Amino acid sequence: MTRQPKRSSTLAPAPAAAVRTSAAEAAKKRRDRRESVESVVVVVVAFLLWSFEAEGFVIPTGSMAPTLMGRHKDVTCPECGHVYTVNADSEVDSSGSGASTGVKIVRGTCENCRCPARVDGVPSVAGDRIYTMKKGLHLPLVPALGEVGPRRWEIAVFKVPEEPEVRYIKRQVGLPSEIVRLQQGDLWRRPLDESEPFARLRRPFAHQKAMQVLVYDDAHRARSLRDDPRWDRWASSSDGWSESSPGRFAVNAAAESWSELRYRNLVPEPRHWDAIADGEKPPAPRTSLVTDFCSYNTDLSPHWQSNPRLASRPWLQPHWVGDLTLSGRVKITQPTGTLRLALIKGGRLYHADVDLQSGRATLLRDDEPLGEAAATRLNEVGEHSFTLSNVDDRLTLEVDGNLPFGDGLPYDSGGADGLARPASADLEPARIAARGVPLEVAGLQLRRDVYYTLSPGDADLPGLESLAFQGPNALFDLLADPEAYGRLGQPGWHDYPIGPGRYMMLGDNSPWSRDGRAWGRKDQVDPEAPGLGWDESGRESWEVPESLIIGKAFWVYWPHLQPMWPAWQLGDYRFPVRPNFEQIRWIR
Numbered sequence: 133m134t135r136q137p138k139r140s141s142t143l144a145p146a147p148a149a150a151v152r153t154s155a156a157e158a159a160k161k162r163r164d165r166r167e168s169v170e171s172v173v174v175v176v177v178a179f180l181l182w183s184f185e186a187e188g189f190v191i192p193t194g195s196m197a198p199t200l201m202g203r204h205k206d207v208t209c210p211e212c213g214h215v216y217t218v219n220a221d222s223e224v225d226s227s228g229s230g231a232s233t234g235v236k237i238v239r240g241t242c243e244n245c246r247c248p249a250r251v252d253g254v255p256s257v258a259g260d261r262i263y264t265m266k267k268g269l270h271l272p273l274v275p276a277l278g279e280v281g282p283r284r285w286e287i288a289v290f291k292v293p294e295e296p297e298v299r300y301i302k303r304q305v306g307l308p309s310e311i312v313r314l315q316q317g318d319l320w321r322r323p324l325d326e327s328e329p330f331a332r333l334r335r336p337f338a339h340q341k342a343m344q345v346l347v348y349d350d351a352h353r354a355r356s357l358r359d360d361p362r363w364d365r366w367a368s369s370s371d372g373w374s375e376s377s378p379g380r381f382a383v384n385a386a387a388e389s390w391s392e393l394r395y396r397n398l399v400p401e402p403r404h405w406d407a408i409a410d411g412e413k414p415p416a417p418r419t420s421l422v423t424d425f426c427s428y429n430t431d432l433s434p435h436w437q438s439n440p441r442l443a444s445r446p447w448l449q450p451h452w453v454g455d456l457t458l459s460g461r462v463k464i465t466q467p468t469g470t471l472r473l474a475l476i477k478g479g480r481l482y483h484a485d486v487d488l489q490s491g492r493a494t495l496l497r498d499d500e501p502l503g504e505a506a507a508t509r510l511n512e513v514g515e516h517s518f519t520l521s522n523v524d525d526r527l528t529l530e531v532d533g534n535l536p537f538g539d540g541l542p543y544d545s546g547g548a549d550g551l552a553r554p555a556s557a558d559l560e561p562a563r564i565a566a567r568g569v570p571l572e573v574a575g576l577q578l579r580r581d582v583y584y585t586l587s588p589g590d591a592d593l594p595g596l597e598s599l600a601f602q603g604p605n606a607l608f609d610l611l612a613d614p615e616a617y618g619r620l621g622q623p624g625w626h627d628y629p630i631g632p633g634r635y636m637m638l639g640d641n642s643p644w645s646r647d648g649r650a651w652g653r654k655d656q657v658d659p660e661a662p663g664l665g666w667d668e669s670g671r672e673s674w675e676v677p678e679s680l681i682i683g684k685a686f687w688v689y690w691p692h693l694q695p696m697w698p699a700w701q702l703g704d705y706r707f708p709v710r711p712n713f714e715q716i717r718w719i720r
Contacts, residue, residue, distance in 0.1 A: 191259035195639035220256035241430035257692035306636025315625035317583035342720035387568035395562035419559035420611035424583035455581035469569025478552025506536035554614040648674035691715035
């Protein structure tokens with residue numbers, strides 16, 4: 133019987149030429165695939181770049197600070213080390229030529245410790261450069277995204293109706309066929325042709341976070357005050373809490389009662405820094421209300437000393453802000469008991485209570501749950517980051533970057549007629565409490581929401597404007613007495629009807645933003661003034677027609693250059709420098 137040869141369990145080696153041919157074919161296939169991918173990428177990138185504004189857009193002023201920076205100075209506080217920005221757009225010509233105006237910004241004030249500092253030796257730097265995606269663009273390969281165009285809360289680049297040759301950049305807050313109301317720093321809306329009540333406008337949490345302003349960072353304590361216990365901003369209201377190291381607080385709370393750590397808004401006043409400058413012990417501090425203070429708006433020039441309103445910029449930012457955000461880290465060593473994170477607004481308690489055994493959190497207003505409990509990772513041993521935000525009548529909890537309640541749980545504050553008034557509890561507006569658990573907290577920060585003023589440069593409440601002539605002591609007397617502040621009355625409101633096909637734009641830096649609240653109508657044809665105007669649409673001063681919207685700002689591609697060691701300075705120039713990669717970012 134003839135035997136068939138056995139098939140080998142191993143493959144016989146192919147001829148060398150065949151191996152080379154197969155390898156070459158494989159390499160060619162890989163190269164073809166790579167070239168195909170690269171071609172697609174090039175086409176997409178070219179398409180996108182063609183669709184963007186050709187030369188980009190440079191932010192010239194501070195109307196969108198702190199979201200987008202115009203010309204400014206980066207200042208390191210000599211007292212607490214916090215790095216803050218001060219507006220410097222008045223130092224250069226507004227035409228964009230870069231020519232000096234002769235105005236020199238010489239002082240700025242730290243938002244963290246309120247220490248005034250000389251900044252005339254700090255060079256000013258150009259504003260952010262951004263990319264704008266044109267309105268009406270359809271992105272290739274992602275048709276599900278639909279047509280690109282600014283939506284509510286996104287930042288739009290548009291032509292100013294009165295001066296179409298000028299481009300502005302603002303946040304789009306009002307949409308066609310609705311009425312937008314500004315009241316007590318917040319925005320409300322209702323349909324244009326209906327009589328339903330105004331409803332509060334709530335931002336997506338990502339936009340809300342991008343717009344917030346620092347109140348206090350406990351990692352940066354003023355060196356002249358940090359050894360004086362009178363100035364401890366975080367202090368225990370009961371036994372149990374101790375500061376194991378600077379900025380790290382520990383507690384071993386009993387099971388039967390809460391042990392509470394409170395933030396006291398002890399803001400150093402000008403008189404305190406004057407005493408320190410004179411080598412004296414500063415007077416005792418006093419708690420005060422959180423206001424719309426922003427370092428960016430504390431720029432001071434000798435040219436302005438004769439104008440009380442401009443000369444008071446370093447301290448007169450007087451509007452109470454109750455929408456706050458508390459963030460930090462918590463170290464769990466034993467997952468038992470309960471952790472409470474709390475904020476105060478109008479004397480009411482808004483808090484997240486977390487059962488550390490299960491990790492489930494509940495959001496409450498006073499003792500009333502706002503919804504069902506949700507799971508977090510706070511039942512795991514270790515250190516966790518947290519953020520509790522009470523903004524736009526909505527309570528939001530973030531743990532380790534996760535949002536167990538999504539953008540948050542809303543609550544009803546009574547509408548536009550039920551606005552909160554400050555109470556004595558608002559002098560200590562943030563709290564952390566523990567019950568039946570040992571834990572540590574650190575890295576504590578308090579931030580505030582943007583406050584939309586009724587008009588740029590003016591105070592919302594009667595009596596606040598005159599403080600520019602009375603001096604800073606009068607302001608802090610008022611802020612230390614919430615009842616007196618409340619007696620100023622409720623702020624008024626402005627309603628802005630928006631017609632079909634039109635929008636409303638506001639700047640994030642509301643107190644000093646020239647936006648829809650301050651424009652005129654010189655573009656409109658006036659029968660009583662023949663020859664003036666060119667637009668017969670009847671546009672109101674605050675409305676931006678859709679035809680004037682260029683597109684959506686979406687990326688800061690080139691912030692100002694960052695000095696490097698040894699950071700030599702020659703006039704307004706510092707060198708060597710490097711790209712400021714840390715500030716290249718998506719725009720919210």
